Amino acid sequence: MKEQQAIFFSPHQDDELLTMGISILKHGGCDSHVVLFVDGAQSGVKRILRNGRRCAWHDNWHLYPLTISSFVSARDSEFRDSCVALGISDSNIHIDSLRPTDGIIDVKTAKKVMMEYVGRFPGACVKTLTPYAGVRQHPDHKALGLAAVELYGEGVIKDLELFCEPYYVDDFREANPGITLYEHELDTEDEAIKKRLQKAIDSYRKWAPAEKRYAIGYHSVADYFRSLETNPRAFSHRI
Ligand SMILES: [Zn+2]
Ligand SMILES: [Zn+2]
Numbered sequence: 001m002k003e004q005q006a007i008f009f010s011p012h013q014d015d016e017l018l019t020m021g022i023s024i025l026k027h028g029g030c031d032s033h034v035v036l037f038v039d040g041a042q043s044g045v046k047r048i049l050r051n052g053r054r055c056a057w058h059d060n061w062h063l064y065p066l067t068i069s070s071f072v073s074a075r076d077s078e079f080r081d082s083c084v085a086l087g088i089s090d091s092n093i094h095i096d097s098l099r100p101t102d103g104i105i106d107v108k109t110a111k112k113v114m115m116e117y118v119g120r121f122p123g124a125c126v127k128t129l130t131p132y133a134g135v136r137q138h139p140d141h142k143a144l145g146l147a148a149v150e151l152y153g154e155g156v157i158k159d160l161e162l163f164c165e166p167y168y169v170d171d172f173r174e175a176n177p178g179i180t181l182y183e184h185e186l187d188t189e190d191e192a193i194k195k196r197l198q199k200a201i202d203s204y205r206k207w208a209p210a211e212k213r214y215a216i217g218y219h220s221v222a223d224y225f226r227s228l229e230t231n232p233r234a235f236s237h238r239i
Contacts (some may be wrong), residue, residue, distance in 0.1 A: 005124035006032045007117050009148070011140040012102060013040045014217045017086065017163045017200050017225050019129055022184045022234035024086040025193055029237035033124070034083050035094040035117055037110070037141060039103040040075045041068050045219040048219050057222060059214075064209055074214050081203035085196050105140045110147035118156055125159035126151075130237060134171030141165070149239060164235040167224055172235075184234040195233055201225050213223070 006027055010016035016024065016034050024032060048055050050065035066074065076095055094117070100109065118126065131137075131145025150160045151157040164172045164181055172181065187193060204217030204225060218225055 003031045005121045006030045006122045007126050008032060008034045009037060009114060009117075009126070009128040009144055010034060011037050011105070011138065011144050013075045013127060014204060014221065014224075015129065015141070015165075016079070016081075017082045017204070018167075018221070018228060019119040019163045020127060020234060021042050021082075021086055021197065021200060021228065022186050022232055023127065023161075023163065023236065024083075024088065025186070025196060026184065028087065031092070032088055033092040033117070033121065034232065035113070036076075036079055036096075036099065037113065037144060038100055038105060038211060039072045040102055040216075041072050041236070043071075043075070043216065043220055045072055045214075049214055049216075055219065057219060058207075063168045064214060066214075070212070070227075071216070074212055075216050077213060078204045078206070078215075078217050079188055081206075085199035085203060087196065102140055105143045106133055107143050107146045107150065110143045111151055114147055114151055115156060118151070122153075123158070125161065126157045127163065127236075128162045130161075130162035130164045130172070132172060133168040133178050134175045136171060137168060161238060162238050164237070166227065166231075166233055167236060169235050179237050181235040181237050184236065186232040188232075198229070201229055221230045 008020050033191045047053050049062050051061050051063050055062055128148045129141040131142045150161045205215050206213045207215040
């Protein structure tokens with residue numbers, strides 16, 4: 001029998017880990033793919049790296065004025081290493097060189113990209129972010145969620161699981177009292193799986209400018225990585 005396939009659609013570099021990482025780790029028996037949607041070029045970390053703002057984490061100023069393409073490629077390296085640590089094989093990590101930048105994804109564009117991958121991997125279960133996490137949710141996250149919900153309604157996606165950002169779980173619950181969130185926990189007795197999670201987190205924390213690694217994920221949302229470390233959870237629902 002053909003192995004069950006899963007496609008995880010990640011809006012930005014870090015959502016695959018922060019919001020869906022525990023589920024990816026637990027999909028051991030599945031042939032899992034991860035698709036990165038946008039290039040992540042708009043992040044404010046660019047300014048910290050080029051000496052535009054003092055770095056609170058390093059308590060210092062940085063002097064790395066990266067071009068947009070070097071910045072994006074540094075982010076992609078963090079993403080790739082995270083996916084590999086989570087158990088995704090290289091050929092199952094999908095980063096389109098022509099993907100849009102962050103902040104401008106609309107539902108129509110998101111549907112087009114999703115349909116392409118669903119067509120390539122027919123029968124795969126689809127995982128992405130819920131569009132219902134409340135008013136603070138990033139518009140790109142919302143657009144992917146809405147696209148997936150529409151494709152599910154149209155019968156294009158047959159099996160859909162929607163993940164809520166752990167940092168918006170309270171907002172989600174307040175906005176959707178009728179939807180139950182399923183909590184995915186990590187087996188804390190399983191040292192091997194804990195090590196893999198740690199390795200994925202470390203890929204966003206790797207500060208090694210000589211190797212073109214600038215810990216962009218960690219500069220951006222250190223708190224989210226810290227809470228994944230201390231309280232590894234994912235939350236999802238179905239419709
Ligand atoms: Zn994101
Ligand atoms: Zn720094």
